[in-house]
Amino acid sequence: MLDAFSRSVVSADAKTAPVGGSDLAGLRSYVRDGNKRLDAVNAITSNASCIVSDAVTGMICENTGLIQAGGNCYPNRRMAACLRDGEIVLRYISYALLAGDASVLDDRCLNGLKETYIALGVPTQSAGRAVAIMKASATALIGETNSPASGGKRFRKMETTQGDCAALVAEAGAYFDRVVGAIS
Amino acid sequence: MKSVVTTVVTAADAAGRFPSQNDLEAVQGNIQRAAARLEAAEKLAAGLDAVTREAGDACFNKYSYLKQPGEAGDSQVKVDKCYRDLGHYLRLINYCLVVGGTGPLDEWGIAGAREVYRSLSLPTGPYVEALTYTRDRACAPRDMSPQALNEFKSYLDYLINALS
Numbered sequence: 001m002l003d004a005f006s007r008s009v010v011s012a013d014a015k016t017a018p019v020g021g022s023d024l025a026g027l028r029s030y031v032r033d034g035n036k037r038l039d040a041v042n043a044i045t046s047n048a049s050c051i052v053s054d055a056v057t058g059m060i061c062e063n064t065g066l067i068q069a070g071g072n073c074y075p076n077r078r079m080a081a082c083l084r085d086g087e088i089v090l091r092y093i094s095y096a097l098l099a100g101d102a103s104v105l106d107d108r109c110l111n112g113l114k115e116t117y118i119a120l121g122v123p124t125q126s127a128g129r130a131v132a133i134m135k136a137s138a139t140a141l142i143g144e145t146n147s148p149a150s151g152g153k154r155f156r157k158m159e160t161t162q163g164d165c166a167a168l169v170a171e172a173g174a175y176f177d178r179v180v181g182a183i184s
Numbered sequence: 185m186k187s188v189v190t191t192v193v194t195a196a197d198a199a200g201r202f203p204s205q206n207d208l209e210a211v212q213g214n215i216q217r218a219a220a221r222l223e224a225a226e227k228l229a230a231g232l233d234a235v236t237r238e239a240g241d242a243c244f245n246k247y248s249y250l251k252q253p254g255e256a257g258d259s260q261v262k263v264d265k266c267y268r269d270l271g272h273y274l275r276l277i278n279y280c281l282v283v284g285g286t287g288p289l290d291e292w293g294i295a296g297a298r299e300v301y302r303s304l305s306l307p308t309g310p311y312v313e314a315l316t317y318t319r320d321r322a323c324a325p326r327d328m329s330p331q332a333l334n335e336f337k338s339y340l341d342y343l344i345n346a347l348s
Contacts (some may be wrong), residue, residue: 001193002185005282006190018232019279019282021226024222027282031222034215041208045203098203108197
């Protein structure tokens with residue numbers, strides 16, 4: 001498993017060169033925006049169960065066949081497995097966001113996930129849709145772009161210092177896209 | 185590669201939980217100290233060749249018998265390899281400063297070093313002398329800020345202890 005710092009070390013070692021100059025600029029921005037990053041991780045972890053249950057609910061609302069007899073979220077046992085998988089994916093994304101590198105997500109979550117889903121008969125299109133909904137709500141919480149109109153009675157705004165979080169929102173979004181890409 | 189963040193993530197993953205407040209605080213503490221070690225890494229990377237040359241010269245000055253026939257540095261090829269190894273060690277210290285832990289030195293420098301040096305019948309004393317010279321030669325604020333120097337010297341000491 002690598003983080004942003006060890007990633008630059010591993011790539012520098014491949015060239016037998018020290019880490020310096022432009023490589024350090026990227027790491028300095030990680031350090032400078034460290035508090036923002038921790039707030040972003042906190043935004044995901046604090047709302048984890050809400051993000052997951054919203055995503056699975058949304059996925060089922062769009063395709064109610066999933067909870068009818070023979071559907072992949074029927075009976076409760078399989079629905080519970082679906083919620084559990086959503087939480088696991090979100091957890092590894094939170095690790096990747098904390099580390100600033102996707103290797104933990106790749107190695108420990110996505111490697112072989114598609115094959116497992118195909119073997120178990122899990123519809124990867126629906127799973128990808130659930131991850132896409134998680135992306136929408138997680139990035140809205142990180143960037144604080146959610147509104148009462150879109151959030152409904154579950155509307156929540158993280159009470160953090162105002163600032164430009166575009167880079168972190170993009171980074172988190174890329175991790176969600178990575179999951180969708182890996183299973184579809 | 186072991187660092188504060190990967191340690192925290194490994195522990196959280198083993199327990200199957202999201203990163204907790206404790207984990208975030210641990211990462212925050214690491215980030216606060218990061219500026220000094222990144223400065224040290226940058227200065228060391230910029231002066232790596234000069235530092236290597238000075239350290240190697242100091243070692244051959246002190247142990248001049250090393251260049252006599254039959255000793256570890258009796259040909260220019262062997263002397264060059266000594267300088268190359270010192271450069272490798274300093275590069276690994278640069279990596280340690282970037283990562284914020286001894287992982288690179290442990291994995292790529294120290295693991296197996298004793299066995300290699302014994303089988304090649306190379307003395308480790310001259311390496312210790314060269315690294316000690318570098319440690320005592322570096323000074324603040326000429327080379328880097330005091331806090332950065334502190335980080336740099338702590339990794340030099342770690343390597344010196346491992347080789348001696």
